[in-house]
Amino acid sequence: MSHFSPTAAVSYFFNYFLMKGVLVTIGLTVAAVVGGLILGMGIALLRMSSNPVLAGAARFYIWFFRGTPLLIQLVVIYSGLPQLGIKFSVITCALVGLILNEAAYLAEIVRSGFMAVSAGQREAAWALSLSPWVTFRRVTLPQAFRLMIPPLGNSINSLLKATSLASVISVEELMRRSDMLMQEHFQILEVYAAATAYYLILTSVWDAVQRRLEKHFGRSSAAKTRRVAASAPVAQASVEARA
Amino acid sequence: MSERSMARAEGATVQPQLREVPAVRMEAVYKHYGDFTALNEVDLKVAKGEKIVVCGPSGSGKSTLIRCINHIEKHDEGLIYVNGVELDHQRKNIDAVRRDTGMVFQSFNLFPHMTVLENCTLAPMTANGLSEAEAKDLAMHFLTKVRIPDQAEKFPGQLSGGQQQRVAIARALCMRPKIMLFDEPTSALDPEMVKEVLETMKKLAEEGMTMLCVTHEMGFAREVADRIVFMNEGKVVEQAAPEEFFKHPKSERARTFLDQIIH
Numbered sequence: 186m187s188h189f190s191p192t193a194a195v196s197y198f199f200n201y202f203l204m205k206g207v208l209v210t211i212g213l214t215v216a217a218v219v220g221g222l223i224l225g226m227g228i229a230l231l232r233m234s235s236n237p238v239l240a241g242a243a244r245f246y247i248w249f250f251r252g253t254p255l256l257i258q259l260v261v262i263y264s265g266l267p268q269l270g271i272k273f274s275v276i277t278c279a280l281v282g283l284i285l286n287e288a289a290y291l292a293e294i295v296r297s298g299f300m301a302v303s304a305g306q307r308e309a310a311w312a313l314s315l316s317p318w319v320t321f322r323r324v325t326l327p328q329a330f331r332l333m334i335p336p337l338g339n340s341i342n343s344l345l346k347a348t349s350l351a352s353v354i355s356v357e358e359l360m361r362r363s364d365m366l367m368q369e370h371f372q373i374l375e376v377y378a379a380a381t382a383y384y385l386i387l388t389s390v391w392d393a394v395q396r397r398l399e400k401h402f403g404r405s406s407a408a409k410t411r412r413v414a415a416s417a418p419v420a421q422a423s424v425e426a427r428a
Numbered sequence: 429m430s431e432r433s434m435a436r437a438e439g440a441t442v443q444p445q446l447r448e449v450p451a452v453r454m455e456a457v458y459k460h461y462g463d464f465t466a467l468n469e470v471d472l473k474v475a476k477g478e479k480i481v482v483c484g485p486s487g488s489g490k491s492t493l494i495r496c497i498n499h500i501e502k503h504d505e506g507l508i509y510v511n512g513v514e515l516d517h518q519r520k521n522i523d524a525v526r527r528d529t530g531m532v533f534q535s536f537n538l539f540p541h542m543t544v545l546e547n548c549t550l551a552p553m554t555a556n557g558l559s560e561a562e563a564k565d566l567a568m569h570f571l572t573k574v575r576i577p578d579q580a581e582k583f584p585g586q587l588s589g590g591q592q593q594r595v596a597i598a599r600a601l602c603m604r605p606k607i608m609l610f611d612e613p614t615s616a617l618d619p620e621m622v623k624e625v626l627e628t629m630k631k632l633a634e635e636g637m638t639m640l641c642v643t644h645e646m647g648f649a650r651e652v653a654d655r656i657v658f659m660n661e662g663k664v665v666e667q668a669a670p671e672e673f674f675k676h677p678k679s680e681r682a683r684t685f686l687d688q689i690i691h
């Protein structure tokens with residue numbers, strides 16, 4: 186077998202079995218992002234708390250999950266925990282592992298986003314008698330979020346590819362199903378070419394989404410300035426009406 | 429003032445009326461940062477309508493002093509009353525005091541992700557319960573007063589420093605404060621923009637606003653201040669009318685300070 190068959194690669198690309206694996210990959214990623222963000226925000230809050238025990242616990246969590254390979258975490262959850270009588274379905278194991286791991290990274294991203302919002306912003310909010318909730322929701326969060334988007338995007342890109350590790354614990358996502366096809370037909374390059382194409386499509390789509398998000402939340406001015414030009418006379422008129 | 433803020437002010441601990449309640453009264457106030465004493469037994473009384481300029485060398489505690497007045501810094505010891513409300517670290521009292529005071533910072537601290545108008549309407553809408561239309565009217569009123577109504581839809585980053593500081597003043601005024609606190613409002617500005625901000629402040633002074641202003645603009649102090657408060661090493665070293673202070677500073681420290689800034 187010393188040749189590469191493009192038609193076979195294309196047919197794997199449109200293989201229904203493989204496509205369902207792609208859906209599982211997407212599902213794992215989305216669930217891990219959502220779960221990781223919720224858990225990560227909680228951990229970031231603990232990490233920023235003034236209580237040394239809570240902050241220490243959060244730091245330990247982050248240190249632990251960022252300091253060990255996701256692969257080990259998944260295997261321990263899948264094969265190790267049953268030894269202690271704790272047993273989950275395969276997909277639950279994968280989700281728990283991915284979420285716990287992703288949360289550690291996202292917690293640091295969330296925290297650094299909030300830390301980068303200057304103290305002066307909070308002070309201005311206090312001086313204006315804004316409630317803690319309004320201060321968070323309208324002043325700190327939007328500014329922190331804008332700073333979080335680029336690292337958040339990178340982390341999600343990594344996560345998308347990291348879901349392939351779930352194949353090791355037999356989750357039938359894109360990687361695992363590629364392996365299964367490969368073992369059935371022995372067309373290694375053709376199968377992996379199709380899988381690679383899917384990963385590239387997914388990461389590229391995410392890149393595009395990320396760029397749009399950055400543009401939306403960074404919408405500093407251009408569009409607004411133009412609108413100003415149009416609406417300035419109106420503002421002026423309303424001022425004159427008052428006078 | 430909205431009904432809600434009225435209710436809060438009533439709920440606050442109000443001192444028994446002793447003829448005229450001063451706008452600010454500080455008695456033996458201390459503030460420490462670790463071992464460092466930033467405010468050392470500060471006594472200060474500011475009457476309603478009075479304009480105070482606070483000056484002194486860098487690190488003397490000027491910012492700390494005025495930031496304690498609206499509890500952005502917590503004082504450690506002593507008493508602070510603002511319009512008769514004791515700042516005793518209770519939420520409702522802090523809230524009442526913050527509603528009575530507006531603050532302008534050296535670095536403006538406008539919210540960069542909001543337009544000028546949004547900067548001015550956020551607090552009136554969320555903290556005072558004004559409708560959007562009411563808040564906009566109010567904002568345009570004060571933006572007109574600081575002479576930048578035409579910038580209402582712009583973002584702070586699109587304005588000059590002087591314009592940003594005038595927006596910050598308008599934003600504070602939208603909460604209808606009785607006392608305005610300024611912490612070196614012109615120190616971050618290019619020289620040609622200092623004047624427009626000082627003019628705005630003068631106008632406010634003429635309208636009878638009670639003002640505490642940390643500044644090194646001695647021309648402004650001479651013209652506007654009723655009293656100069658000179659600080660050094662966390663203490664109020666000298667208080668005098670501007671004429672008196674500039675001509676006959678009592679302390680050696682004030683003399684050397686004046687020599688340095690008015691070469």
Ligand SMILES: Nc1ncnc2c1ncn2[C@@H]1O[C@H](COP(=O)(O)OP(=O)(O)OP(=O)(O)O)[C@@H](O)[C@H]1O
Pocket residue numbers: 461464466484485486487488489490491492493
């Ligand atoms: N958060 C803080 N932690 C520790 N020390 C502080 C803190 N804030 C202020 N200080 C110290 O307290 C002293 C008084 O500070 P403050 O900012 O009130 O001085 P200032 O008179 O406003 O000086 P400047 O003219 O430089 O603004 C300074 O020596 C400063 O280093």
Ligand SMILES: [Mg+2]
Pocket residue numbers: 490491492611612
């Ligand atoms: Mg200062």
